[in-house]
Amino acid sequence: MANRHLSRSIVLQTLFEWDFSPLGENKGKKSGDPEKIKQALIRNLKEFAPGLEDDAFVSNLLDQILKKQAMIDEIIEATAPDWPIDKISIVDRNILRIGLTELLFGDRKEVPPKVAINEAIELAKTFGGENSGKFVNGVLGAVYKEIGEPGKEHQKEHPIISNRKKDSNSSKEPVDIAKLPVEKKGAALVYAQKNNKENGKIMFALVHDVFGYWTISKGGIEEEESEENATVREIKKEIGLDIKIEAKLGENEYVAAHPSKGKSLKKVVYFLAHSEYKELELEESGGLDGARWFEMAKVPELRIYNDIIPLIAKAVEILSKK
Structure with a gap:
């Protein structure tokens, strides 16, 4: 239904503003002022979809996303x-x-799972990057597989939703990072010099993930393994x-959630390393595609995570002094 596709596009536009601007609060995980978000939705409807007959669908979808956002984000991170x-x-x-809601x-x-x-x-495919369709399909497909098809005996709630219901009458304590298992x-x-050491250009070896970043x-x-030996x-x-x-x-650290293992603290140490210039052979991995x-x-000029940029800058500084 063309109107529904347009409706979802309007919701996406509004969520983008909410996530990118002071409509929300903390990057990625926001609550924000509901009234300001609704005002943004009304403005976007007038600007991009005047006369849209299905505005109730738009409002209801946005309301559901905002109400369930914390749970939805937890499911995304688990997947x-x-x-x-x-x-x-x-x-x-x-x-x-939008899709998970x-x-x-x-x-x-009204909206069968496969349609969602x-x-x-x-x-x-329309608004994301080169690999966005593949990534979205992977996450939603994994969740769909876990909950089962509607109308069949094996259909079930997503475990995070079930756990949230169990915890609904108790206060949820914040994560104590000191108590999390650590994954190092x-x-x-890696850099190399193409052609020869005197005149060769310095090249960096980078990997591309399914989120579209190098x-x-x-x-x-x-x-009990040394950081250097493990990295090699x-x-x-x-x-x-x-x-x-x-x-x-x-170094860098962040909290990650695994659907079966739970949350862990990942600590990453970064090195500058040299190798001979040769063709890269990427190991098959669910998270990397190049x-x-x-x-x-x-x-x-590349799309790179913000926390990686200073590391590359430091490497360039080191190499420039050689």
């Missing part, structure tokens, strides 16, 4: 455990919020390079 909600692009995370809380007679998924994929990872920004290759550090092994495993670590670039060498001068 894509390596990526906190604020690392997913604004467009993609709000398309997921319709999939989990909508009227299935397909509509979200179309929004991703080693990462290396980032630094990394892997797990086992207990994991880079060889992930992109097929034999590296020599030259400097430490920094690996390439880039000239150092071209890296600023």
